[in-house]
Amino acid sequence: MNWSTRGLSLLLLSVFVIVVLTAIALLHRAGPSGDGMRVHWLVQLQGESTRYQSHFTVSASTATQALYIESLSGAATISLNGTVLAQRRIPAAVPALGSSQPMLVSLPSALLHAADNELAIEQISAPSSSTFIGASYLGDEALLATNYAQRHFLKHTLLIALIVTTLVLAGVSFALWLRRRHEKIYAWHTLTCVTGSAYCALPISPLPLPSIWLDALLLLFFLWFVVSAAWLGICLASKPQPKTWQRITYAVFSGSALIVIASLFCTPQEFRHAVPWAYMGIIALGTYTTATVFWRQYFTRWDSTAFWMLGAVMCICMVSLHDGALLLGLIAPDDGFWLAYGAPPPVLVFTALLLRNFVNALTESESLSRELEQRVAVREAQIASNYQALQRAESDRVVSAERERLFGDLHDGLGGTLIATLSRLSNEGAGKSAVALGVQAALEDLRLTLDSLNPEERSLRAVLAPLRERLANVCADAEIALVFSLSSLDDGFELPKSQTLHLLRIVQEAAMNAVRHAEGSSLRITLHRITNDEGAKQLEVLIDDNGRGMPASGDARPGHYGLANLRRRAVQIGGGIEWLALQPGTRVRLTLPLV
Structure with missing residues (x-):
């Protein structure tokens, strides 16, 4: 002043x-x-x-x-x-x-x-x-x-x-x-x-x-x-x-x-x-x-x-x-x-000031109480969110530990048994027999499962690498040109383990169907991220061949359950799958929502 x-x-x-x-x-x-x-x-x-x-x-x-x-x-x-x-x-x-x-x-x-x-x-x-x-x-x-x-x-x-x-x-x-x-x-x-x-x-x-x-x-x-x-x-x-x-x-x-x-x-x-x-x-x-x-x-x-x-x-x-x-x-x-x-004037002044201070303190207390209630509500929401995140982390930890155990058991137990069996059949001259081929198929399926459970591999590109190598060998034996496109996926892009296994099985099954039944000369597998009409982020997987094609509806033939299994797996991971007719060939389109 x-x-x-x-x-x-x-x-x-x-x-x-x-x-x-x-x-x-x-x-x-x-x-x-x-x-x-x-x-x-x-x-x-x-x-x-x-x-x-x-x-x-x-x-x-x-x-x-x-x-x-x-x-x-x-x-x-x-x-x-x-x-x-x-x-x-x-x-x-x-x-x-x-x-x-x-x-x-x-x-x-x-x-x-x-x-x-x-x-x-x-x-x-x-x-x-x-x-x-x-x-x-x-x-x-x-x-x-x-x-x-x-x-x-x-x-x-x-x-x-x-x-x-x-x-x-x-x-x-x-x-x-x-x-x-x-x-x-x-x-x-x-x-x-x-x-x-x-x-x-x-x-x-x-x-x-x-x-x-x-x-x-x-x-x-x-x-x-x-x-x-x-x-x-x-x-x-x-x-x-x-x-x-x-x-x-x-x-x-x-x-x-x-x-x-x-x-x-x-x-x-x-x-x-x-x-x-x-x-x-x-x-x-x-x-x-x-x-x-x-x-x-x-x-x-x-x-x-x-x-x-x-x-x-x-x-x-x-x-x-x-x-x-x-x-x-x-x-x-x-x-x-x-x-x-x-004497009365000071007493009245003191009383008025004291009442004013009391009213101000009461008003401030109510304001602070409301602010505290808001903060408590926000903190409760944060605690609830943190608790849920902690539960999810604990659940992921337990699942991860179980996956590691299964990975070790399958790799050291069942995997070793299948390799030993296949080696014995090959040594006895039965390497091309139906039994050997069945054992080989079981071993490939086991490898696919192990790839999805491998705790050291987190990114989707790393998980798909072994599958890409196996499909390349299969396509080379069938004289089919394979193109595997992952250019739009970052090196750090990941999917939850529960979705990764189903995704690998869907890609493998759709690709093997094209190799076995399409009678085509090329196979193209593409994975990229897209945004749908509603603005939601999705992972799109396309398996295209130039073979003889199939009905656009994707209806399964009597006694065959491969397509139904693919549709069931897509639903389990929250996605959708469809079969589209190309000129020539067939396209299998899988869409998976991203969180």
């Missing part, structure tokens, strides 16, 4: 802080003014207490008179002509939200004098500037009761609504933390809401506790609220540093211990004297955290989160400084403390 953009953002942030502070001031003064006579107080300092005194006269009237105070902070005793009318037992030392409330006191006619009357309010405070009395009015009780009810609603009822809302947010955060224990940010948000609510609710609660204990509890709640809110902001900014956590932890536990010890061993007067300094110390701790962590974390990144976080922190710092100055007597009392009204 360039400096011009950052300067504009700072200007907007300042405007935001001013608007919030103005709203706090207006809210603090909200409510109608009294309809009676304005009371002007004479302040008298009397040791540890402050006495507010005013004299007035009453006119002849049948209406009941009353005293209406717009805002009264701390414990107070109100008396008329020396008679106590009301007592307010709220600790005066700590500036909690509930300690600044409107008050309506009825003035009995029996206590009123026809001439001069003395109205007095006595408060115990240290220093005197920590006691605040808002605008006060004397007049008709019925009229002033309306003013009191409206201001009581703003000061008391809305406070209760704020407390209840904050506790609901605390419950939601606590429920989220129970489900997501590893995300401590929800626990800190819960602690922030609970301590803030307790800090605001304790002054208006009916707990019958001594004043010093109430002050101590308010200080403890205020301390933990400041620390938990600061730590919540740190967690929202980035991953907290261990050193920062250690320092804050040491400060908060040390401060809590000092507050408890002071409340147990100090007199009420000594404790009240120490409260303003303790309050300023807590403010200093929050300021230190803001200066060392918030500004460093948020000012460098400067996004929407940084804008709202810095604005909320600046608001609470400004109102804290205002209230601290009031406690130390540096500025004149106005209408009470502001901090209680400055």
